[in-house]
Structures are given as structure tokens and as C-alpha cells.
Amino acid sequence: MAVRSPEVRIWWNEPVARGELLWIFIAFLWGLFMFFMMIYWHINGNQNLSTETYRVKPDDFVAKVESFVEKYKVGEEGDTGVPVVAPPPGSDVYMLARLWEFWPVLQLEKGQSYRLHLSSADWQHGFSLQPVNINIQVHPGYEHVLTITPTETGVFSVVCNEYCGAGHHTMTGRIRVVESGAGR
Amino acid sequence: MATASGELGIIGGIAARFRTCPVTRLRVDLAAERLIKANAVAAVVFLAIGGLMGLLVALTRWPAVHLLDSEAFYQVLTLHGLNVLLFWIIFFEIAILYFASAVLLNCRLATPRLAWAGFGLMVMGALLTDWAVLQGDSSVMFTSYVPMQASPNFYLGLILFAVGALVGCAVFFGTLVIAREERTYEGSVPLVTFGAITAAIIAVFTIASGAIILIPTWLWSLGYIGHIDTLMYKLVWWGMGHSSQQINVSAHVAVWYAIAAILLGAKPLSEKVSRTAFFLYILFLQLACAHHLLVEPGLSAEWKVFNTSYALYLAVLGSMIHGMTVPGSIEAAQRRNGYVHGMFEWLRKAPWDNPAFAGMFLSLVMFGFIGGISGVVLGTEQLNIMMHNTLYVPGHFHGTVVAGTTLAFMALTYLVLPLIFRRRVIWPTLAKWQPYLFGIGAAGISLFMLGAGTLGVPRRHWDITLSDAILSFDFQPAAYLMLGLNGLFALLATVGGILYVLVTVGTVLFGEKVTEENALAALGPMPARVAEAGGSAQVGRHGGEGLVHLPGTYVLVGVFFVAFALYYFVNWKYLSELWPIS
Ligand code: HEM
Ligand SMILES: [Cu+2]
Ligand SMILES: [Cu+2]
Numbered sequence: 020m021a022v023r024s025p026e027v028r029i030w031w032n033e034p035v036a037r038g039e040l041l042w043i044f045i046a047f048l049w050g051l052f053m054f055f056m057m058i059y060w061h062i063n064g065n066q067n068l069s070t071e072t073y074r075v076k077p078d079d080f081v082a083k084v085e086s087f088v089e090k091y092k093v094g095e096e097g098d099t100g101v102p103v104v105a106p107p108p109g110s111d112v113y114m115l116a117r118l119w120e121f122w123p124v125l126q127l128e129k130g131q132s133y134r135l136h137l138s139s140a141d142w143q144h145g146f147s148l149q150p151v152n153i154n155i156q157v158h159p160g161y162e163h164v165l166t167i168t169p170t171e172t173g174v175f176s177v178v179c180n181e182y183c184g185a186g187h188h189t190m191t192g193r194i195r196v197v198e199s200g201a202g203r
Numbered sequence: 204m205a206t207a208s209g210e211l212g213i214i215g216g217i218a219a220r221f222r223t224c225p226v227t228r229l230r231v232d233l234a235a236e237r238l239i240k241a242n243a244v245a246a247v248v249f250l251a252i253g254g255l256m257g258l259l260v261a262l263t264r265w266p267a268v269h270l271l272d273s274e275a276f277y278q279v280l281t282l283h284g285l286n287v288l289l290f291w292i293i294f295f296e297i298a299i300l301y302f303a304s305a306v307l308l309n310c311r312l313a314t315p316r317l318a319w320a321g322f323g324l325m326v327m328g329a330l331l332t333d334w335a336v337l338q339g340d341s342s343v344m345f346t347s348y349v350p351m352q353a354s355p356n357f358y359l360g361l362i363l364f365a366v367g368a369l370v371g372c373a374v375f376f377g378t379l380v381i382a383r384e385e386r387t388y389e390g391s392v393p394l395v396t397f398g399a400i401t402a403a404i405i406a407v408f409t410i411a412s413g414a415i416i417l418i419p420t421w422l423w424s425l426g427y428i429g430h431i432d433t434l435m436y437k438l439v440w441w442g443m444g445h446s447s448q449q450i451n452v453s454a455h456v457a458v459w460y461a462i463a464a465i466l467l468g469a470k471p472l473s474e475k476v477s478r479t480a481f482f483l484y485i486l487f488l489q490l491a492c493a494h495h496l497l498v499e500p501g502l503s504a505e506w507k508v509f510n511t512s513y514a515l516y517l518a519v520l521g522s523m524i525h526g527m528t529v530p531g532s533i534e535a536a537q538r539r540n541g542y543v544h545g546m547f548e549w550l551r552k553a554p555w556d557n558p559a560f561a562g563m564f565l566s567l568v569m570f571g572f573i574g575g576i577s578g579v580v581l582g583t584e585q586l587n588i589m590m591h592n593t594l595y596v597p598g599h600f601h602g603t604v605v606a607g608t609t610l611a612f613m614a615l616t617y618l619v620l621p622l623i624f625r626r627r628v629i630w631p632t633l634a635k636w637q638p639y640l641f642g643i644g645a646a647g648i649s650l651f652m653l654g655a656g657t658l659g660v661p662r663r664h665w666d667i668t669l670s671d672a673i674l675s676f677d678f679q680p681a682a683y684l685m686l687g688l689n690g691l692f693a694l695l696a697t698v699g700g701i702l703y704v705l706v707t708v709g710t711v712l713f714g715e716k717v718t719e720e721n722a723l724a725a726l727g728p729m730p731a732r733v734a735e736a737g738g739s740a741q742v743g744r745h746g747g748e749g750l751v752h753l754p755g756t757y758v759l760v761g762v763f764f765v766a767f768a769l770y771y772f773v774n775w776k777y778l779s780e781l782w783p784i785s
Binding site for chain 1: 388496497524676
């Protein structure tokens with residue numbers, strides 16, 4: 020019994036039943052498969068998170084986003100006063116996370132790639148793009164650069180999914196995707 | 204008669220007061236027994252508090268009910284995580300460590316005074332942290348990610364609690380040394396003790412990580428340290444936080460083996476295989492802090508892939524082995540007990556009306572199917588992009604730590620009451636239904652949180668209508684449905700939890716005393732055994748002996764494997780449809 024010492028003192032010489040061995044073998048192979056699946060996806064998959072990251076002072080990042088907004092601002096989102104920014108395809112685009120908003124609203128073109136820079140001005144936040152369901156952690160002091168390519172047009176939302184204090188459930192942002200060429 | 208009062212005698216070389224257990228014939232050190240009781244009682248108290256908080260959280264997340272205001276919600280959610288995940292589970296685990304060392308090894312407990320000091324520290328620490336959160340300025344969640352800051356007492360309480368738990372581990376290891384030196388057992392330690400050793404080794408590692416990060420954070424909250432790096436904090440914090448989940452896995456797997464042994468006379472199919480599986484935990488479970496860092500900036504993909512998969516999924520291999528050998532040893536025992544017909548007579552005629560067995564088997568099945576499969580999917584580097592910080596995450600760990608660990612510990616309680624508290628369970632009918640109510644409730648909350656997470660619903664979020672946000676967003680109606688169902692099943696789990704607390708407290712206070720005569724009956728319904736308790740003549744020298752075939756178990760693990768593989772590939776398919784990112 021498992022609550023008593025093994026009766027066979029030299030238990031490591033016991034034979035192991037064939038069914039048990041077979042299961043261990045299958046489970047081991049499955050583990051190997053799942054391990055190599057991740058590597059395979061790095062080589063052949065289209066959804067891999069970039070590891071390109073720079074240290075940045077939160078204030079410097081805020082300044083960068085502000086000058087980005089100034090440069091490409093095309094209007095405001097409804098009557099919210101939040102700027103809408105339409106950067107050229109292929110360019111570097113910025114989104115700032117801070118208590119409690121993602122700023123500014125980005126207007127991107129379908130099928131075009133953008134280098135998205137994410138960082139926080141204060142605490143950690145969670146960039147959760149809905150309803151696409153891409154989720155990325157945002158840290159203050161780290162500027163994370165990833166390439167994204169929208170494949171559908173429409174209005175997409177960013178919902179903060181890292182608890183960031185009293186206003187966490189009011190923290191959202193927006194990405195608009197328009198037909199290629201329509202934004203210019 | 205040695206059961207009712209203690210006798211002075213020699214146990215483990217030194218004079219100690221002990222009694223002889225009428226069921227197992229083991230000598231039980233009364234000092235160890237008192238400590239087991241104290242830790243178990245503290246555990247149940249914290250479960251009652253934390254479970255209630257869980258209900259309040261679930262009712263708030265049920266959009267139609269939306270019970271608490273936002274400030275109270277985040278405060279109660281912080282309390283929920285702390286009281287159930289840390290306090291309930293770790294107090295219970297300390298009780299298990301003392302049981303698996305002093306009682307199972309027939310030995311006296313090392314330094315009971317020190318053990319009481321550790322217990323006192325844990326109680327003080329838990330109360331201090333809870334008190335800090337109740338003040339309202341420490342609603343930082345149990346993870347307390349910097350730079351969000353709690354009051355210094357929040358961290359101090361956790362540090363005291365951790366030191367107390369470390370003392371408990373030291374007493375456990377001391378007891379092992381005494382038992383070995385004074386030869387209170389023969390050969391190797393029992394498998395259950397081996398599992399407990401696994402848990403304790405991992406505990407020491409994780410508590411060290413905890414100290415490395417929480418002590419500077421405490422100093423930071425006091426103003427002595429200027430800055431703590433957010434990524435470094437998370438990396439070290441999860442060195443504690445994730446590995447400490449492996450303590451739970453080791454502990455509840457040991458509990459599965461123990462219950463199967465005590466109720467059914469089950470022996471491990473092979474000591475070698477089961478022990479190796481535990482050993483894999485020690486080797487690899489200390490990885491996997493990357494599970495919480497897969498979509499973090501600044502960490503290399505190579506490190507993520509290696510760490511998240513526990514090298515090559517070798518610790519998952521350990522769990523998959525236990526997932527076969529536990530039901531396998533039950534099938535083998537039941538076949539020897541005479542239930543040989545067909546593929547599943549052994550399972551059908553298992554003592555389903557014994558809450559210890561029912562809870563144990565439900566825990567085994569749900570841990571594997573819900574917690575295990577969702578955990579591997581969630582922990583796959585790229586798949587995590589679709590799930591990080593959504594309700595998928597709490598969905599996963601309510602499958603592991605509620606449906607798995609908590610239910611297993613509840614099941615064990617129905618044996619601890621007669622064996623250690625020496626009281627017969629009162630209200631056996633309520634006790635009989637308890638594991639089903641709690642188990643189905645726990646399965647429900649896990650599955651519906653997994654479902655809501657798949658639809659993108661964030662975790663730790665007061666209002667998914669986002670009505671106070673400047674830029675609105677509407678989650679799909681199915682998400683609301685999931686949260687409503689989650690609320691309903693939370694009610695069911697709560698009823699199960701309340702029954703557990705009632706039966707446990709009632710039994711401790713008013714239960715009929717267990718005597719020499721009714722001791723075996725007090726363990727609840729058991730299948731007739733060919734070999735009676737302790738007698739091993741017909742059991743064979745090891746669990747797998749003479750058995751070529753365990754068809755029922757093969758079918759169970761086959762179904763498990765197919766479900767696992769299908770769900771795994773479905774998620775890759777979903778991923779491939781996501782916007783390309785690189
Ligand atoms: C009556 C039983 C329980 C119910 C109804 C329940 C329900 C919930 C709900 C709805 C959440 C919130 C998810 C979110 O908004 O992010 C949650 C979080 C959590 N639960 Fe439970 N739970 C129960 C029991 C337990 C138990 C027994 C444990 C541990 C052993 C546990 C551990 C946790 C943890 C660690 C969290 C995460 C807290 C955080 O995000 O900081 N729960 N629970
Ligand atoms: Cu936020
Ligand atoms: Cu937030």
C-alpha cells in the first residue's frame with residue numbers, strides 16, 4: 020500500500036507492466052511533439068510574439084507618442100477628444116498605456132504591416148485587442164516593438180486586462196482598420 | 204486500550220506520549236496529532252472565509268447581479284486569492300507533511316515547540332495581510348505586481364507566513380531524519396511520504412524565491428528602496444508563484460494514492476514508476492515561471508519555449524504517469540477485491556457513496572481533463588497570445604487548484620476526521636453529497652470561465668459592459684451567458700463548500716467518538732476486501748504483480764489522450780486565424 024513502505028525492499032528492480040510502459044512512451048512522445056510544435060511555429064507560423072524590446076524612460080516614451088500623434092493626426096474620435104492617428108503603411112506606430120486609457124486611436128489599413136510600439140507611462144497594463152483576441156502585457160520602462168498586420172476592416176477595441184487599480188474597468192482604446200488606400 | 208488516552212512510551216528513541224491507531228496499528232505521536240489538528244482547523248477557517256469571498260466575486264461578475272461596487276470587488280478579489288490559494292492550501296499542506304512524516308513513519312515529530320512557533324507565525328502573517336487588505340489601501344491582488352503598492356503590512360504578513368511555512372518544512376525534514384536514524388520503518392519510505400517529500404523540497408525552493416522578492420518589496424513599500432524593476436519582480440515572483448502550484452500537485456497526488464490505499468487497499472502498480480514520476484516534479488517543476496511571462500516584452504523566445512515546457516514537458520510527463528497509475532492501482536485493487544466483470548465493474552462498484560472516494564476520483568478526473576489539458580494549452584508559447592490575462596486563466600486554475608487540490612483535500616478530511624480527530628462523521632448523508640455538489644460546482648466555474656476567456660473576457664475586471672469607459676466596446680452575448688452560468692455554478696460550489704465546513708466543524712465538536720470497535724466502520728462504506736486491512740497475502744508483492752490487463756484504465760487514459768490532442772490542435776487552428784504578428 021502507498022501508505023506503507025514497499026514490501027519489496029529492492030523495489031527498483033521490480034518489473035514494470037507492459038501497459039504502463041506503453042503509456043509512458045506515448046506520453047513522452049507527445050511531450051516531445053508539443054515541444055517541437057512551438058519551434059515549428061516559430062519557423063513556419065505567422066503568429067509569434069516579437070522579442071524586440073528597448074529600455075525606455077516612461078517620460079521619453081510619452082514624448083515619442085506625443086510627437087507621433089502630432090505628425091499623423093487626422094481627426095478626433097467622435098466627441099471624445101481622443102486623437103485619431105493615421106500613420107503610413109509599414110511605418111512605426113505607437114500606443115501609450117496609462118491610467119486609464121490606451122492613447123491614441125490608430126487608423127490602420129487592411130493587409131498592411133506596422134511596427135507597433137507598446138509601453139506604459141505608469142503601471143503595468145494589458146493590451147487585449149478585441150474581438151480579435153490578441154493579448155500582450157505592457158510594462159513601464161520597456162518599449163516592446165511588434166509587427167502586426169490587420170486582416171479585416173472594422174472597429175477594434177483594446178481592453179485593459181491587467182488589473183491597474185481603481186479605474187481598470189474603464190481603460191480601453193481603439194484601432195480602426197480601413198481598406199488599403201482608403202485612409203490616405 | 205490505547206486509543207482513548209495517550210500512553211507514555213518510547214517512540215523514535217525518545218519518550219513521547221502516543222496512542223496506537225486502531226485501524227492501521229501505527230503509533231501516533233500525540234504532539235504531532237495536536238499539530239495536525241491545529242493546522243487542519245486553521246485551513247478550514249481560511250477556506251470558509253476565502254470561499255465566501257469567491258462567491259461574492261462570482262456574483263459580481265454575473266452581469267445580471269453585479270453585486271459589489273468596484274472598490275469592494277477588487278478588495279474582495281484580493282482577499283479571495285490570498286485566503287484560498289495561500290492560506291487554506293498551505294495550512295492543509297503543513298498538516299499533510301506532519302501526517303506523512305510522523306504518523307506514516309511511526310515516529311515522533313521533531314521539535315513540536317518549533318512547529319508551534321511556525322504555526323503561530325503563519326497565523327499571525329495571514330491575519331496581518333488580511334487586515335492590511337481590509338484597510339482598503341492594499342487591493343493589489345495576491346500577486347501585488349509592482350509598481351502598484353500595498354501597505355507595508357501586506358508584504359510583512361506574507362513574509363511572516365512564508366517563514367512559518369518554512370519552519371513547518373524544516374520540522375518535516377527533521378522528522379524524516381529521526382525516523383531514519385531510529386529505524387522506525389523498514390526499507391524505503393512509503394510512496395505517500397515520498398510525494399510529501401517532493402512537495403516539501405519544492406516548497407523550500409519557492410519560499411526562498413518568495414523571500415528574495417518580497418523582502419525588497421517590503422523595504423520598497425517602507426521607502427528604503429527606490430525602484431523595483433517590473434519585469435524582474437514578475438520573473439522572481441512567479442519563481443515562487445508557479446512552483447508553489449507544484450507543491451499542490453505533489454500533495455494532492457500523494458493524497459490520491461493515500462485515499463486509494465486506505466479505502467481500497469490499492470498498491471502502486473510499480474513503486475519505481477510512481478516514484479520516478481514524483482522525481483520528475485522535483486527536477487522540472489521549478490521551471491514554468493514562464494507560464495506567466497509568455498507575452499511579456501524583453502524575454503527571449505528560446506528561454507520561453509524551454510521554461511514553459513518544463514524542458515521537454517517532462518513534468519507534464521510526470522502528471523500523465525500519475526494519471527494512469529492512480530486509476531490503474533485502483534482497478535488492480537478492485538479486481539483483486541473480486542470485481543472482475545467487464546471493463547468497468549471495478550469502477551461502477553467502487554464506493555461512490557463514500558465521500559473520501561468520490562471526492563478523490565472526481566478530483567483525479569477533473570484535474571486531468573479540465574485543469575491539466577487547459578494548463579498545457581495555456582502554457583504553449585504562441586497559444587498564450589489568445590488567452591493571457593483573460594478569464595481563461597482563472598478557468599484553468601480553478602480546474603487545478605479547486606476541482607483538483609481543494610476537492611482532494613476535502614476528500615482526505617473524511618479520513619482525517621475518524622483517524623486523527625477520532626470522531627465519526629456526523630450527517631453521513633450530507634457528507635455523501637458534498638463532493639458531488641462541490642465538484643460539479645467547481646467544474647462549472649472552471650469550464651465557464653474557460654469559455655468566457657476564449658471569448659476574450661478579461662480577468663480581474665469589474666464591468667465588462669465597459670459602461671464607464673470613454674471608448675466603448677460590446678462583448679458578444681455569449682460572454683454574458685458564460686458569466687451568468689459561472690454565477691450559477693458558483694452557487695452550487697458554495698453550497699458544497701458550506702456543507703464541507705458544517706460537516707467538518709460539526710464532526711469535530713459533536714461527532715461520536717471512534718473506538719476500537721467502530722474504527723473501521725468510521726471510515727465510511729468500503730468494498731468488501733479479499734485481503735483485510737494490512738493483510739497482504741493475496742495482494743501480491745507489488746501492485747502490478749500477476750496482472751497483465753487493466754482494460755478499464757487503458758480506456759480512460761485513451762479517452763483522455765484523444766481529448767487532449769483534439770483540444771490542442773483546435774487551438775492551433777484558432778491561432779492560425781489570428782492577425783499575423785511577429
Ligand atoms: C466557492 C468556490 C469558489 C468560487 C465561486 C470561486 C470563484 C472565483 C471567481 C469568479 C474568480 C474571479 C476571476 C476574475 O475575476 O479574475 C476567482 C478568482 C480566483 N480564485 Fe476562486 N472561486 C472559488 C474557490 C476557490 C478556491 C478553493 C481557490 C484556491 C484553492 C480559488 C482560487 C482563486 C484564485 C487564486 C483567484 C485569482 C484571484 C486573482 O485574480 O487575484 N478559488 N474565483
Ligand atoms: Cu490598465
Ligand atoms: Cu487594467
